[in-house]
Amino acid sequence: MPYAAAQQHTAGAADGAALFQTYCAYCHGSHGEGGRGADLTTGEYQHGSSDNDLFSTIRYGVRGTEMPATGVNDDEAWKLVAFVKSIGSQGAKEVAPGDAGAGKQVYARSGCASCHSIDKQGGAIGPDLSDVGRRRNLKYIEESIVKPDADIPVQYRAIQVVTKSGQTINGIRLNEDDISIQVRDLDDNLRSFLKADIREIRHDKPSLMPSYTSLSRKDLDDLVSYLHSLRGAQ
Ligand code: HEC
Ligand code: HEC
Structure with missing residues (x-):
């Protein structure tokens, strides 16, 4: 059944x-x-x-x-x-490790608001973070801050594959591992390439977000806790 x-x-x-x-x-x-x-x-x-x-x-x-x-x-x-x-709502059940109040200060002094908005305050280059704690789990939030290129939302992930035979294919990356890459090309075809046949993979649009690797462990935990506490309009 x-x-x-x-x-x-x-x-x-x-x-x-x-x-x-x-x-x-x-x-x-x-x-x-x-x-x-x-x-x-x-x-x-x-x-x-x-x-x-x-x-x-x-x-x-x-x-x-x-x-x-x-x-x-x-x-x-x-x-x-x-x-x-x-x-769905994967952040809801997790307990954040840091101090959300202190994290709000880290957010303010790190210049995040030049690109992100919370409750309509701030910029619009990056996603609105007002409900990021509901939409994203802790690991995702932390990774977004220290390794923004690790998971750029799929619509940002434009790439160019240049094969050894001289073809250039533009598209979005669907999947990639160490031996192959699957691409949806601009004509909507699924294409798969062996890395052995590829001369170069170019990432035309890496994330615009800088990686904040210089934050201390405590600042990072606090910042993640602050973002985790943002649940949007209830
Ligand atoms: C120069 C602009 C810029 C700055 C400054 C910036 N970001 Fe971002 N951020 C982006 C962009 C663009 C994305 C979407 C692409 C990506 O995920 O890498 C993003 C994605 C994110 C995400 C994922 C959001 C989601 O809905 O998936 C989080 C969380 C985040 N940023 C937090 C921060 C924090 C915290 C700071 C400050 C320490 C910061 N950002 C500073 C541009 C920026
Ligand atoms: C060709 C692109 C495409 C594929 C493939 C696709 N989706 Fe979707 N999906 C969409 C779009 C676009 C929407 C939004 C539809 C709308 O306008 O309401 C959607 C909506 C949904 C929704 C409803 C969201 C809501 O707010 O109600 C669910 C659930 C969903 N998809 C799950 C899946 C699952 C699971 C698969 C794989 C089996 C899948 N989709 C494959 C494009 C796709």
Whole structure:
């Protein structure tokens, strides 16, 4: 029974994670952070948040939008429901290690507000952080600060692959490991290249965000705690 299957969240979520990388990540981002598809980390879904609503969205798509019926079967769709639920509101259950009050000072003196807004105060070059504590887990927030290039939301991740035979392919990176890279080219084709055949991979748009590796461990914990406490308008 599908409904019973949905109850097996923990078992299903691990399989769902792998399915997600294959069928969903190129639109929703490798962490579900959004891109061409919706941000799935918010725990709030426009087309319904119940298990049955999510199942229907994932199994049949959303008519009139770019969200396709992806061709996964019922069992796989329930595993994806479990996975999507596991990434939604992922920051909510975690306990931050630092002092959020002190972190607010670190934020103020580090110049973050020149690019980011919180409650409509600040710049717009980077994402609005007013609800970042609801959308992102602690690890993601910390990594965003010290290694911004590690996970640039998928829509920023433009790359250029230059092959040894002299071809240049522009597109977005879908997946990459040490032997190969998969790219969606500008004509919407999926292309896979062996690294042995590649002369160069150029990252045309690395993150605009500087990496804050010089923050002390305490400042970083405090800053992460501050951001973790930001949950947006309730
Ligand atoms: C071709 C791009 C594309 C692919 C592939 C895709 N999605 Fe989507 N998805 C979208 C878009 C675009 C939306 C937003 C639809 C809208 O406008 O409401 C969406 C919406 C959703 C929603 C509803 C969000 C909400 O707020 O209600 C869920 C859940 C979802 N997708 C899950 C998945 C899963 C799981 C997969 C893989 C099986 C997947 N999607 C594959 C593009 C895609
Ligand atoms: C020069 C502009 C700039 C500055 C300064 C800057 N950021 Fe960013 N930030 C960005 C951009 C652009 C992104 C999106 C691309 C990425 O994730 O690397 C981003 C992403 C983030 C994210 C991920 C947000 C999300 O929704 O996923 C966090 C968290 C973050 N920044 C925190 C900070 C903090 C804290 C500071 C100050 C210590 C800071 N940023 C300073 C430009 C900036």
